[in-house]
Amino acid sequence: MRDALIARIEAGGPMPFEEFMGAALYGPAGGFFAGPVLRSEKEGDFLTSPEVSPLFGETLAGFVRSEADRIGETEPAVVEAGAGSGSLLRPLLDALGRVGGVWAVERSPAARAALAGRVPEAAGVEDLGRVPGGLRGVILANELLDNLPAALAVRIPQGWEEQWVGVADGALVPVGVPARPEVAAWADAHAGEVPVGSLVEVQIEAGEWVAAAVGLLERGALVVIDYGDIAEGLLPRRAGGTLRTYRAHHLGPDPLLEPGATDITMDVDFAALMAAAGAAGAEVSLHRQDDFLIGLGLEDRLAALRRRELELAATGDAMERLRIRSALADGRTLLHPRGLGDFRVMIARV
Numbered sequence: 001m002r003d004a005l006i007a008r009i010e011a012g013g014p015m016p017f018e019e020f021m022g023a024a025l026y027g028p029a030g031g032f033f034a035g036p037v038l039r040s041e042k043e044g045d046f047l048t049s050p051e052v053s054p055l056f057g058e059t060l061a062g063f064v065r066s067e068a069d070r071i072g073e074t075e076p077a078v079v080e081a082g083a084g085s086g087s088l089l090r091p092l093l094d095a096l097g098r099v100g101g102v103w104a105v106e107r108s109p110a111a112r113a114a115l116a117g118r119v120p121e122a123a124g125v126e127d128l129g130r131v132p133g134g135l136r137g138v139i140l141a142n143e144l145l146d147n148l149p150a151a152l153a154v155r156i157p158q159g160w161e162e163q164w165v166g167v168a169d170g171a172l173v174p175v176g177v178p179a180r181p182e183v184a185a186w187a188d189a190h191a192g193e194v195p196v197g198s199l200v201e202v203q204i205e206a207g208e209w210v211a212a213a214v215g216l217l218e219r220g221a222l223v224v225i226d227y228g229d230i231a232e233g234l235l236p237r238r239a240g241g242t243l244r245t246y247r248a249h250h251l252g253p254d255p256l257l258e259p260g261a262t263d264i265t266m267d268v269d270f271a272a273l274m275a276a277a278g279a280a281g282a283e284v285s286l287h288r289q290d291d292f293l294i295g296l297g298l299e300d301r302l303a304a305l306r307r308r309e310l311e312l313a314a315t316g317d318a319m320e321r322l323r324i325r326s327a328l329a330d331g332r333t334l335l336h337p338r339g340l341g342d343f344r345v346m347i348a349r350v
């Protein structure tokens, strides 16, 4: 992948960062998500809420139910985009019962194969554009938008410069170029008052994705869950940018060093996403994951598990007690105030 990118840049000149990120993550020849390895599972490279606990999907079934009531739909459609291994959809569908159609949108062939086995009732598609419009139901995306290719803008005294990817001495290196108008406009609108030298991830594709998702809904909600914040929350993190890599559950090297071998991700700019959803006609709200899940009854569910654990302590089924204890610990992880509980949940309703 690295050699192929170097050859491409030597032939055609430096490339915008979003083009580099798209190739490194999804390029058919060696992209991080393009190979046979399923990335989002315990043995993989990162651990997400649905991989931590099935209580995540089970609890979100309550959200789908309440949306179905709001729009007067007894059989809501369910779409999950970036559906990974199916660890969210499976418990959600089991808890939900009747649905009016299920779609699992996945770009990664390995994830699509896993989904076909684990959620066979879902129509597997590669791209959101293949989901039919006029949906009455809920579209979910957990830790998808942090993975969508973004441009990189650096604050300079006169405005913005972009960081593209070039080649020097046989290595991929950042190259400063004048910012394209759409990149400068996005940074002006969403970056806030950042000091000169700050690096801002320009998430134009994420905003377009949100607008397209809202556009598929006749009535219902888009739910985007991810790490990130609104601009004020992101400001202190913007000196060096929030772009980072992961590999085998640990922070990895600079994104330019081993393209294809690491996940590339960034904090999601939720203010920009809210603006995109609002412009697409949705009514938008933003929540913390812990508040959102507690509002849907997760604490009550955990309390019931705790009571069950205590009962088992009395009757002496040690194995079952251990299983419940572990499920309880995993469930609590979803609410950790400095961990998954600190994720943001954007709800865009139409």
Ligand SMILES: C[S@@+](CC[C@H](N)C(=O)[O-])C[C@H]1O[C@@H](n2cnc3c(N)ncnc32)[C@H](O)[C@@H]1O
Residues within 6 Å of the ligand: 033, 040, 048, 049, 050, 051, 081, 082, 083, 084, 085, 087, 105, 106, 107, 108, 111, 126, 127, 128, 141, 142, 143, 144, 147, 148
């Ligand atoms: C970080 S993983 C999260 C997987 C799952 N949602 C979870 O929480 O475990 C992101 C997933 O989004 C997929 N993906 C990235 N871009 C996509 C797109 N435009 N459409 C659909 N899936 C996409 C990747 O292949 C990857 O499986």
